[in-house]
Amino acid sequence: MPGQHWKTEGKMRKTKIVATLGPATADDDILARLIAAGVDVVRLNFSHGTHEGHAQSFARVKAEALRQKKHVAVFGDLCGPKIRTGDLKDGLFLSSGDEVVLVPEGHSGGIGITNEECFTDVQVGEPVMLDDGYLAFEVTRKERDKLICRVVTGGRLKSHKGVNFPSTTLSLCALTEKDREDAYFGLDLGLDFFALSFVQTPEDVMELKQICGRTGVIAKIERPVALTNLEGILSVADGIMVARGDLGVERGFEHVPAIQKRLIRESRLRAKPVITATQMLESMIQNPTPTRAEVSDVANAVLDGTSAVMLSAETAAGQHPIEAVKMMARIIDAVEGDSYFETVPLQFQAATTFTQAIANAAVSAITNLDVRLIAVFSQTGETARELAKFHPRVPVVALTSRLEVLACMSLEWGVVPLYCPALSTPAEMVQSCQSLLLENGLVRSGDRIAISMGFEVDGAGRTNTLKLHVIG
Known part of the structure; x- marks a missing residue:
């Protein structure tokens, strides 16, 4: 919020953590500890609970995030046309x-x-x-x-x-009547984005986007047909989720690791965030520590370059929700802190817009110069996303006056969101940027930084300037 001094991690974690709320996090103290442990994004699972309960959870998260001076995004995970068995009593x-x-x-x-x-x-x-x-x-x-x-x-x-039905092409609409009701409810509530289950085609995503307007839509990749239509889905979705549960059932568990790597790579190439989900620390639903295989699973998702890793039942219904988040953070910190750490390198296409050209120039600057961080003025988040796809070695600080953009930046790899009032001149931008970075402990006097901004152009999302600046 305006005027707040927002907290940033002493050692800034680049891969973000998503946690699902449920009965295990119903207590306010547990939620507070969950956010303090490192949660960046909260998932409300619309397959369970009521609108009243989700509204209370949303309010609790936003209030606690404000109290801790953090930006925490909240998204609604729509059920989709999940087919289930009926009531079988004792089974x-x-x-x-x-x-x-x-x-x-x-x-x-x-x-x-x-x-x-x-x-x-x-x-x-x-x-x-x-x-x-x-x-x-x-x-x-x-x-x-x-x-x-x-x-x-x-x-x-x-x-x-x-x-x-893994071998069957189902004539299902990804957006059910319940999903529509949940989407309208979520929009009124102020959710930061939605996740759409069982996406099969780009048209499935567009159907929800026609309801959501500017609110983002994450396409959950769960069916083999979605892999066939991946390029089209990525062109219209605001990001994707590697939903490994149903994907493993429908495609075969042995194929999931390679599919995960492909989905992360294709998302990064298009500057779209990607969440890796399902059973990441499954044993911690009951146990206070994970298996070695689970630790390796999380670590490999980080090395693949995922934007975020997600906890589901571990935090929604598990016996050790705080320990699960702390363990996730420890694994990420250990991987990112290793001297050999590098996510999978990618070859990006040549820039075709001013924003892409500025992002390319900023990455080149930090590669060849001793730059502490990249500060990005962005009213849409586009420039921050373009920078994040390169996985630069230094943090990307996204400065914006739009609260909905701040929340969504919480999902982007290596991006630190900070509120900054709208400014009109380059001098004001540089001065305000320097003050905010110093106040938040992100830089010290004498540090070199890169600043990207736009001015003297019509409309938002038109970054056209890169400035190298020494904090002083």
Whole structure:
């Protein structure tokens, strides 16, 4: 907020941390400790909870962030057309070779599932995966509103578990009626952006963007068809999430690591943020420490160049939410602090706009000169994003008077958001920049910095100047 002295990390973490709220974070003290431990972005999962509960969570996060003088973004994760089993009471134990029947929820004569369109789309011989792939069926024949299946991998099937059709092109709309209601609610609430589940095409993203206007949309990549349409999806989405749960079920767990690297690379090439999610520290739902494999998983996502890593049930319903965030921060700090640390290098296309040209020049300056940081005046966040994609060795400080831009910058790799009132002349910009950086302990007298700004042009997002400046 205007006039506030905002806190910055003594050692600025470049990869951001996303935490999901839930019953484990319902206490105000837990939430305060969560933010203090290093959370940059908070996720409200609209698959659970009520509008009243989400409104209270949003208010609590923003109030606590203000108290701690931090910028914390809050986004709503829309459910999408997730197919689940119906109410199975105590569940069913299924053995390999058993014959089972799937029917639309509410129908008799089989296991109910929450979608009717799939009964037309699914073909004989195609697989059905349930409960995150722990159970597997094969469709052996079809009848009206029935799929008769053979159990390939058995186990106990419980109520409301996920159902996936990995080989089927489903005629599903990514935006359900519930999602529309949640989106309008979130807009009124003031959410910083949304995540859209089960995106298959660019049109899915555009449907939500027509509702959201300037509020950002993160496309969750969960289905194989989304990989086929990735270029189009990235061209319209404001970022993506590597949603490894359903993606692993639908594409095969063994393919997820390579897909993750591809998604991160393609997002960076387009200066779009990317969140890596699902089971990153899963064992910490119950245990106070993670497995070695989980630590390596988080570390490799950081090395891949992800913008952010996300905690789901670990903070929403786990027994050790604070420890999970602290562990995530420790892993990131250890990787980024290593003398050999470098994210995957990329070859970017030549600049085609003033903003891209200024970003290229700033990166060149810090490569060849002893520059402490890059300060960016930006009313849209575009210049900060263009700089972030290079993963420069020094922080990018985004200065803006727009609070919604400040919040969204909390998701960008290596970007430190700071409020700065709108200014009109280069001299005012330089002086205000220097004062803010000194007040926040980001620089000392004698430090060299690079400042990018725009003036004497029409409209926002028109950066056209790079200045090298010595703090004095």
